[in-house]
Each structure stands twice: as structure tokens, then as C-alpha cells.
Amino acid sequence: MTAAPASARPRLIVTADDFGLHPAVNHAVERGFREGVLRAASLMVTAPAVADAVARAKRLPGLAVGLHLVLADGLSALPPSQIPQLVDARGRFGDDMVRDGIRFFFLPYVRRQLEAEIRAQFEAFAATGLPLDHVNAHKHFHLHPTVLSLILSIGRDYGLRAVRWPAEPGSGPWLKPWLALMRHRLRRAGMRTNDHVFGIRDSGAMDEQALLDVLQRLPDGLSELYLHPATHGELTPTMAHYRHTDELAALLSPRVRRAVAEHCQLCNGFSDPAAA
Numbered sequence: 001m002t003a004a005p006a007s008a009r010p011r012l013i014v015t016a017d018d019f020g021l022h023p024a025v026n027h028a029v030e031r032g033f034r035e036g037v038l039r040a041a042s043l044m045v046t047a048p049a050v051a052d053a054v055a056r057a058k059r060l061p062g063l064a065v066g067l068h069l070v071l072a073d074g075l076s077a078l079p080p081s082q083i084p085q086l087v088d089a090r091g092r093f094g095d096d097m098v099r100d101g102i103r104f105f106f107l108p109y110v111r112r113q114l115e116a117e118i119r120a121q122f123e124a125f126a127a128t129g130l131p132l133d134h135v136n137a138h139k140h141f142h143l144h145p146t147v148l149s150l151i152l153s154i155g156r157d158y159g160l161r162a163v164r165w166p167a168e169p170g171s172g173p174w175l176k177p178w179l180a181l182m183r184h185r186l187r188r189a190g191m192r193t194n195d196h197v198f199g200i201r202d203s204g205a206m207d208e209q210a211l212l213d214v215l216q217r218l219p220d221g222l223s224e225l226y227l228h229p230a231t232h233g234e235l236t237p238t239m240a241h242y243r244h245t246d247e248l249a250a251l252l253s254p255r256v257r258r259a260v261a262e263h264c265q266l267c268n269g270f271s272d273p274a275a276a
Helices: 023-035 050-058 097-106 106-130 138-143 143-157 173-188 206-215 244-252 255-265
Strands: 009-020 040-043 063-070 133-136 196-198 222-227
Touching: 009 063, 009 097, 023 143, 023 244, 040 050, 050 133, 063 106, 063 244, 097 106, 097 138, 097 143, 106 143, 133 138, 133 143, 133 173, 138 143, 143 173, 206 222, 206 244, 206 255, 244 255
Parallel strands: 009 040, 009 222, 040 063, 063 133, 196 222
Antiparallel strands: none
């Protein structure tokens, strides 16, 4: 079977989230880029292994790196004394996103702390010296309208040009109004974004067969497929069920590489002209 010309095929960005969380994640990102189909990574600037991640990224020209903003289930950039309404005494965000989302929207003093923290994470990314390819948020918290507003307003100062749109085909109907509003706001702000995303429904289980299934039904336009690869499992309690090593194996799979070559045009992040 002859593959269609690149210009006529769907376009795809393959991204690893949680870059910087653990050396096992960073090693997987490097292998996925050097030996597989991975082309982008989203960096947690407050994570324990961020320095190792940045050093690896600087050895990997062509890897598109963005900011994976952490506002839940992770560490803050600012000390707890500056954002006491957001984090505990250890500087850790909670995981009650519904409660926090309500507070972000209705409480001005919480929003001021949120704004300061988001700016601090943008600033930490800028300090790495890496070009900013994109921004998204841990657990897709940027779907929240207040968080998105702050990302768009603060991001202008840091060269923000692209934001992930977390719209997976078949998403629940209750999400559609929020996704439509987000899409409208991203377009109005002149942001590059994807048309589809894959990895939400099977988060932590994007193994070889899952990737092949996506590639065989890839819709027209620009899709982003994201994973959580690592060279070993059980990185955090909240990801105890994630099959990190299976996801790395999928990125390295010869079958996946052949399917990518046959079905789509692989883009090096949102900054790739082919992704526009």
C-alpha cells in the first residue's frame, strides 16, 4: 500500500507529559525521541528531576518542550507563605479540583495567589533557556476558564503561542460547552492548538495496541497524542495503575513507527510549520 503524500495526511504531535517528574520519565523521553516517535515533552518546572530533564532537553535539538503547568497534585514554584490558599505547609497542591476550581472562580484573593503562581512557573520555564513550544496543565486544569484566562494573559509576556485543547473524540456531552468555549478563546487569542487529542480516555494505558488503534483512525487536521512513559513504574501513588513501561515500549515499537509513516505526518511540536 502506497502512503499518501505528507501534505494530504493528518498531522500528529506525539508528546510525553510529566517531563521532570522522575529520572525514569526523563530517560524515557530521551529514548522515545532518539529511538521512537516521540517529538515533544511537557515540562513540570517544580518537579524533583527538572534539572536532569532540562539538561537532557538541551542535548536533544529538535525535541519540542513546553510548560506542563502544575496546579493540582504537585509542588508549587512559590513558597507556601506566599500562596497559603493554594498549597499546604509543604508547598503541595491538593487533588480536589472541583473545590479548587470553585475557589479560583469566586474568590479574588485566591485568584491573586493563583496568578502569582502561574507567573512563577512561566518564569521558571523561561529561566531554563529552552524555547517555549506550548503550554498545558497537569490533569487538564487549563480547561477551567479562570486558569485559561491567566495562562493567556501571563503567557503573552513569555512568548506563548500554543495551548493544548483537551478534546478527545467521544468526550462526554457535559464537556462540550466547556471545550467549545475554550476553543473560541484560544482562536480569539491567536493561539495555535490541536484539533483533536488522544490519551485522556486511556491515560496510563497508551500501549502499542492503543497507539495503533489511534493511528488507524486518525482524523483530519492536527492531533496530539500524549503519554506518560517511564523506564520503570510506580512513580507516584496517584499513578500507581499507570503502565509507564508499556507506554515507552509503544513509543519505540517498530509497528507504531510503520503506522505513523503510513497514516500521518509527524510534527516536531506546535512550533513546527507543518503543525500550523
